[in-house]
Amino acid sequence: MAQTLFDKIWDAHVVSSSEGFPDILYIDTHFIHEVTSPQAFDGLRKRGLPVFRPKQTVATADHNVPTWDQHLPIKEELSRYQVDMLTKNCAEFGIELYGLGHPYQGIVHVIGPELGITRPGGTYVCGDSHTSTHGAFGAIAFGIGTSQVEQVLATQCLLQSRPKRMKIEVNGKLQAGVGAKDIILYIIAQISAAGGTGYAVEYAGDTIRGLSMEGRMTICNMSIEMGARCGLIAPDETTINYVKGREFAPKGEEWDKAVAYWQTLYSDEDAEFDAVLSYRAEDIEPMITYGTNPGMGIGVTQHVPETASFEHKEQASYKKALDYMGLHDDEQLLGKPIDYVFIGSCTNSRIEDLRQVADFVKGKHKADNVTVWVVPGSKQVQEQAIREGLDKIFNAAGFPLREPGCSACLGMNEDKIPAGKYCVSTSNRNFEGRQGPNSRTFLASPLTAAASAITGVVTDIREFLKEEELV
Amino acid sequence: MSTKIFKHVQTSVVPLPIENIDTDQIIPARFLKATTRDGFGNNLFRDWRFDNDGNPKADFVLNEPIYSGKILVAGKNFGCGSSREHAAWAIADYGFDAVVSSFFADIFKGNALNNGLLPVQVSEDFLAKIFDAVYADAHAEVEIDLEGQYIKIAGTGEQESFEVNAYKKACMINGYDDIDYILSQTEKIEEFEEAR
Secondary structure, eight states: OOOOHHHHHHHTTEEEOOTTSOEEEEOSEEEEOTTTSHHHHHHHHHHTOOOSOGGGEEEEOOSSOOSSSTTSOOSSHHHHHHHHHHHHHHHHHTOEEEOTTOTTOBOHHHHHHHTTOSOTTOEEEESSGGGGGGGGGTOEEEEOOHHHHHHHHHHSEEEEOOOEEEEEEEESOOOTTOOHHHHHHHHHHHHOTTTTTTEEEEEESHHHHTSOHHHHHHHHHGGGGGTOSEEEOOOOHHHHHHHTTOTTSOOHHHHHHHHHHHTTOSOOTTOOOSEEEEEEGGGOOOEEEOSSSTTOEEETTSBOOOGGGSOHHHHHHHHHHHHHHTOOTTOBOTTOBOSEEEEOTTTSOSHHHHHHHHHHHTTOOOOTTOEEEEOOSBHHHHHHHHHTTHHHHHHHHTOOBOOSSSGGGTTSSSOOOOTTOEEEESSSOOOTTTTSTTOEEEEOOHHHHHHHHHHSBOOOHHHHHHHHHHO | OOOOOOOEEEEEEEEEOOSSOBHHHHSOGGGTTOSSSSSGGGGTTHHHHBOTTSOBOTTSGGGOTTOOOSEEEEOSSBTBSOOOTHHHHHHHHHTOSEEEESOBOHHHHHHHHTTTOEEEEOOHHHHHHHHHHHHHOTTOEEEEETTTTEEEETTTOOEEEOOOOHHHHHHHHHTOOHHHHHHTTHHHHHHHHHHO
């Protein structure tokens, strides 16, 4: 029978399936970090259980860590305690930890792929909703709560009901200056922050196929922002070339065997999806969000919608969002002064993101009214950027390259956007207070963020690109 | 290990008719630094509930003394965003037994069920009726019965049935725990590993 990519991977991981129960799904690798794991380890201690498969568990410290002077002890007491707790728990239960100071440390969704731990056909979970990132490799990957972290630590399995399947196709040629981040912000704006709930979403079409692995990770990363259980993209040459040679990727004969299997991982031609959506790449502008959920996005030249355009019962929530953002009906964001630019997070902190930004800002300087933070996704990304001299370009442009961590995406460390200030951010959430109490977030691509840092106002990257072509 | 049991509740409700309430509103990230499951209720809806100096904001529903009860009623797409189970812990720790909305985010729903906090998904119409009832009389009671899978507005008798996964329903009624269930299948897990 014709099967979707999702079903092929799911079926290969079902340990047992009983009528009236969710499936018991086998998890290949469980990623953990300091924030959502301590209570799970406590649970194991209370039950007197070991970690069932410690070698299939990988830990890093990312959410709480400072992004400056990382070699010094963490100043904030609770953050330090939580990171220390992770170290103790990993030692006690025999789990490999890529903690602060380790050359592999970084944001959990950046290090898994770059170390070759994330591979096509696998199942990956983590107590973090952006685990959907790993689906870019043609894998099933999703975020779980702490009770489920405990479940996976105890059994390497998870009780899960099979979600419905959705296919989202994007075909055509992207405009210059438009990239993966714009594609996913566009899709979420079309289907809303709840439009993918209950679905595993497969992204397909020639535009998606044409993206690099970094771009595909950006797309899958934000699947959760439309409520989807996970997002995935069938593996191809791009995927295989990315995984090949990485630290923990299979080698020799194992590699050949793995590749042969990966080549079977695609949705069969007549596989049935519960929903299919299709978009044209040409319709996508550089995107920016104006509201307090990632579905509230517009093309950068468009105007903020009018309250009256919403159904009556939705108007109060809409007005609350605009008030929080300090915006009004029909306002255009283009040209609006901003205060901060954050380039980082599990959405956009990979080497390709930093190269793209460096390439654009070379020979330019940030506007005086803007503070810029560039936070690499991992120690390896940071080292690579330095090897390529990107740090020098960034410094000259007033874009200091910091040290790896989740940083201002959620402001658990010191990197907080002050109350009332506007930040153009390459991260994934614009919720109220996400980047710091009363902070105001405009989500955008790395290029839009970089261009806005240079001008000091919300900017259409295409205008810059036109000028540069003329020069 | 047993978890909190939920069978039935009938109380007044706390109305929060806002859509897309994300888990960063339920419990902001800066309060996720605790390493136990206790005490999150104090910071439930922290930035809507308190000003920067920690003083209660009079116009937020949790600070309005006329509203109380063990049922939180909220707008659609409740619990979107982060996977933080702390959101479910905060709501349960504050004293709620159930959350009613016309739509729940996936991960939040799972987290709530794993903590004896019942997410009850109702139609848009029924949600509007509950809001109407509580705004007409702040003491209006709502009854939720898990065994019978119905929710009823006590005053008017209007009711609707709701869906719940049969396995999770049995877990909540009996206080069963997912880990105990999977552990009972360890042999199958090992067989699965060997066969790969």
